[in-house]
Amino acid sequence: MFTSVAAMxxxxxxxxxxxxxxxxxxxWLVQTLGSVFLLLxxxxxxxxxxxxxLRYSDITYFSGYACLIVWLALLSRRVxxxxxxxxxxxxxxxxxxxxxxxxxxxxxxxxxxxQLPATLVWAVYPTVDALLLAxxxxxxxxxxxxxxxMTWIIGSLVLLLLVDLVxxxxxxxxxxxxxxxxxxxxxFFFFGLAAAASHPSVPRLAHRPAPGERSTTGQRRTAxxxxxxxxxxxxTLVPVGGWIDTVVRVTLVTLLLGLLFLRLSVTMLALSKAExxxxxxxxxxxxxxxxxxxxxxxxxxxxxxxNAAAGRSxxxxxxxxxxxxxxxxxxxxxxGDTLLRDIASRLPRRLGPEPLLARQGGDEFVVxxxxxxxxxxxxxxxxxxxFFDEPVRIMTNRTHTVTPSIGIxxxxxxxxxxxxxxxxxxxxxxxxxxxxxxxxxxxxxxDLARRSRMKSAVADRIGEALRQEAFxxxxxxxxxxADYATxxxxxxxxxxxxxxxxxxxxxxxxxxxxxxxxxxELGEFVLRQACRELALLRELFxxxxxxxxxxxxxxxxxQPDFVDxxxxxxxxxxxxxxxxxxxxxxxxxxxxxxxxxxxxxTLREAGVHLCxxxxxxxxxxxSRIMQLPVDCVKIDSFLVARVGEDTTAxxxxxxxxxxxxxxxxxxxxxxxxxxxAQEAAVRQLxxxxxxxxxxxxxxxxxxxxxxRGMVLDDLEDDPLPTGGVSGARRA
Ligand code: C2E
Ligand code: CA
Ligand code: CA
Numbered sequence: 001m002f003t004s005v006a007a008m009x010x011x012x013x014x015x016x017x018x019x020x021x022x023x024x025x026x027x028w029l030v031q032t033l034g035s036v037f038l039l040l041x042x043x044x045x046x047x048x049x050x051x052x053x054l055r056y057s058d059i060t061y062f063s064g065y066a067c068l069i070v071w072l073a074l075l076s077r078r079v080x081x082x083x084x085x086x087x088x089x090x091x092x093x094x095x096x097x098x099x100x101x102x103x104x105x106x107x108x109x110x111x112x113x114x115q116l117p118a119t120l121v122w123a124v125y126p127t128v129d130a131l132l133l134a135x136x137x138x139x140x141x142x143x144x145x146x147x148x149x150m151t152w153i154i155g156s157l158v159l160l161l162l163v164d165l166v167x168x169x170x171x172x173x174x175x176x177x178x179x180x181x182x183x184x185x186x187x188f189f190f191f192g193l194a195a196a197a198s199h200p201s202v203p204r205l206a207h208r209p210a211p212g213e214r215s216t217t218g219q220r221r222t223a224x225x226x227x228x229x230x231x232x233x234x235x236t237l238v239p240v241g242g243w244i245d246t247v248v249r250v251t252l253v254t255l256l257l258g259l260l261f262l263r264l265s266v267t268m269l270a271l272s273k274a275e276x277x278x279x280x281x282x283x284x285x286x287x288x289x290x291x292x293x294x295x296x297x298x299x300x301x302x303x304x305x306x307n308a309a310a311g312r313s314x315x316x317x318x319x320x321x322x323x324x325x326x327x328x329x330x331x332x333x334x335x336g337d338t339l340l341r342d343i344a345s346r347l348p349r350r351l352g353p354e355p356l357l358a359r360q361g362g363d364e365f366v367v368x369x370x371x372x373x374x375x376x377x378x379x380x381x382x383x384x385x386x387f388f389d390e391p392v393r394i395m396t397n398r399t400h401t402v403t404p405s406i407g408i409x410x411x412x413x414x415x416x417x418x419x420x421x422x423x424x425x426x427x428x429x430x431x432x433x434x435x436x437x438x439x440x441x442x443x444x445x446x447d448l449a450r451r452s453r454m455k456s457a458v459a460d461r462i463g464e465a466l467r468q469e470a471f472x473x474x475x476x477x478x479x480x481x482a483d484y485a486t487x488x489x490x491x492x493x494x495x496x497x498x499x500x501x502x503x504x505x506x507x508x509x510x511x512x513x514x515x516x517x518x519x520x521e522l523g524e525f526v527l528r529q530a531c532r533e534l535a536l537l538r539e540l541f542x543x544x545x546x547x548x549x550x551x552x553x554x555x556x557x558x559q560p561d562f563v564d565x566x567x568x569x570x571x572x573x574x575x576x577x578x579x580x581x582x583x584x585x586x587x588x589x590x591x592x593x594x595x596x597x598x599x600x601x602t603l604r605e606a607g608v609h610l611c612x613x614x615x616x617x618x619x620x621x622x623s624r625i626m627q628l629p630v631d632c633v634k635i636d637s638f639l640v641a642r643v644g645e646d647t648t649a650x651x652x653x654x655x656x657x658x659x660x661x662x663x664x665x666x667x668x669x670x671x672x673x674x675x676x677a678q679e680a681a682v683r684q685l686x687x688x689x690x691x692x693x694x695x696x697x698x699x700x701x702x703x704x705x706x707x708r709g710m711v712l713d714d715l716e717d718d719p720l721p722t723g724g725v726s727g728a729r730r731a
Contacts, residue, residue, distance in 0.1 A: 034067025156192025637672020
């Protein structure tokens with residue numbers, strides 16, 4: 001009856017996991033084989049022939065156990081990767097402990113008797129059980145969160161260990177073989193394994209846990225202590241019986257202590273390695289292995305002190321790769337990472353061990369070096385830049401040459417400056433280098449310091465200035481006709497007077513307003529004010545067809561309701577749409593999306609004119625320009641500046657004017673005309689319109705009215721007249 005019930009359970013143990021779809025099969029086939037051996041053992045037990053002290057059933061049982069040991073070891077390796085030495089040491093210690101306990105309790109009394117060989121065979125069972133239990137415990141530890149199938153397995157193995165212990169004691173002492181009552185308990189072992197095998201969680205025995213799901217090492221440690229210390233205690237309680245017993249016990253205890261000692265050393269080693277690993281991770285950048293930002297500041301702080309003590313200066317180079325975003329966007333982040341790693345390995349190879357290298361984040365690197373003055377720092381920057389000349393293989397079939405923009409900041413020995421401030425200065429200088437073009441270096445000096453202070457002051461004040469209406473407009477005439485004598489319109493240029501900062505130039509505040517999100521508000525103010533002033537000037541000067549040219553920033557064109565903003569400005573001033581010319585820079589056309597085109601087309605359809613500003617400075621392709629409804633092109637002053645003195649410049653300007661006209665654009669404005677020589681040259685090249693200081697500096701509307709003998713009481717606050725001249729009176 002025992003045999004048939006146990007056989008039924010074993011069949012479940014074999015079949016159920018396969019039906020639950022466990023993977024990988026090769027591991028589970030080992031378990032299947034082990035179970036087949038157990039099944040065979042049942043029949044062998046029933047027949048029970050023997051080879052001396054070793055019965056057939058012992059052979060099949062040991063084979064079955066061996067398979068289960070391999071199975072658990074394979075699962076454990078699959079779940080936790082390669083076994084670390086602690087697995088081996090723990091298992092060996094638990095087995096030695098079990099062997100010691102069993103030797104002391106079961107074998108010692110038999111020493112000298114005829115039953116010794118059979119006793120030894122019996123003693124193997126609990127020892128192997130202990131080994132299985134140790135392996136199962138290890139697997140459970142690696143699985144982390146409790147898996148019910150695992151709990152069943154461990155429960156079964158604990159039971160097996162107990163039953164085998166009792167069984168071997170009974171068998172040894174009675175010398176009559178197994179006791180039927182005790183044997184019955186094996187059924188519960190098979191039942192437990194069958195429950196594990198048929199539990200839905202059984203496939204999880206081979207699943208790696210998610211990180212952080214590991215259980216604590218506490219249970220593992222407790223189990224290890226109990227399983228190794230208790231056999232030693234037991235062994236001290238039972239009196240020693242002869243020299244063989246002494247030798248075996250001393251050997252086992254020594255082995256156990258040796259294993260525990262090794263275990264301790266391995267743990268300590270792992271601990272100190274983990275500690276140094278985590279320190280490395282906390283101080284180094286993962287991608288490049290260079291120092292990270294935080295550690296760079298710590299190190300730099302230290303070097304500032306040491307270099308100053310040695311009477312040397314500390315140079316900080318702040319590097320930023322030009323067009324890194326382009327690489328990421330075009331070839332993917334993998335290519336970007338490769339590039340960064342390549343740079344990170346190049347720098348220390350060429351610079352040697354002395355300079356401090358760190359990745360500041362993104363595509364930014366910092367180099368810190370002790371130098372004997374600015375010249376040496378600049379030489380270092382040149383050297384660093386030259387490292388970038390060699391192309392980087394960013395993909396198997398593509399190389400790329402990247403240039404760095406470098407900012408240089410120097411701390412003299414006597415100077416007290418924090419690491420953070422010094423890197424901040426180098427950063428400001430780097431930004432300046434980037435603005436000036438690619439692949440340059442800039443030294444942080446007093447002038448840059450002043451400008452950078454100004455910049456942060458401006459950025460701080462801009463929002464308030466808008467609320468307090470500190471912005472105003474000046475108008476610059478645009479001339480046309482024979483001798484360029486006719487004003488056809490004005491360009492509205494924003495002005496900001498700050499009580500503390502004084503006059504702030506638009507070249508300074510427009511980019512900052514763009515960066516800090518004020519450009520839409522500022523742009524709307526400019527549009528409304530420009531329209532009002534044009535309405536007034538048309539009225540007072542009785543010029544019905546002069547126009548207003550207003551600069552528009554890219555961010556404004558991305559604003560979804562920009563078309564309405566323009567419409568409202570025109571309507572509230574009572575102007576027709578064709579009185580307004582919007583100027584957008586050429587660069588805008590290069591990298592903005594289809595929304596911008598849609599907005600421009602809608603405005604154009606509403607009757608507003610469009611102008612390309614600063615033509616000749618950007619990279620817009622002709623095809624892009626031809627796609628847009630452009631009415632006017634303003635040629636940048638840098639193309640006009642040398643005209644009149646230099647024939648090459650004149651030829652270039654001529655070519656540009658011809659090019660624009662060949663696109664069918666009749667309104668071409670030459671900007672920045674300052675001298676009559678330039679004017680004559682521009683006229684000779686057939687440019688129809690002109691603008692520049694030669695025809696007057698930009699002026700406020702009030703100043704223009706005053707020049708004609710008119711006084712305007714309050715241009716800013718008054719709702720502007722659409723039919724009368726109520727805002728102005730003859731002086
Ligand atoms: P821009 O649109 O190219 O404006 C022309 C700039 O050149 C103005 O400088 C003007 O005063 C200056 N200029 C005019 N004629 C001459 C000349 O003969 N010689 C020289 N050397 N300069 C001349 P400003 O007013 O400082 O404006 C600088 C830039 O700021 C403008 O360049 C424009 O891009 C931007 N800006 C000005 N007002 C606004 C605005 O309301 N909105 C936006 N988005 N940008 C504006
Ligand atoms: Ca302009
Ligand atoms: Ca311009």
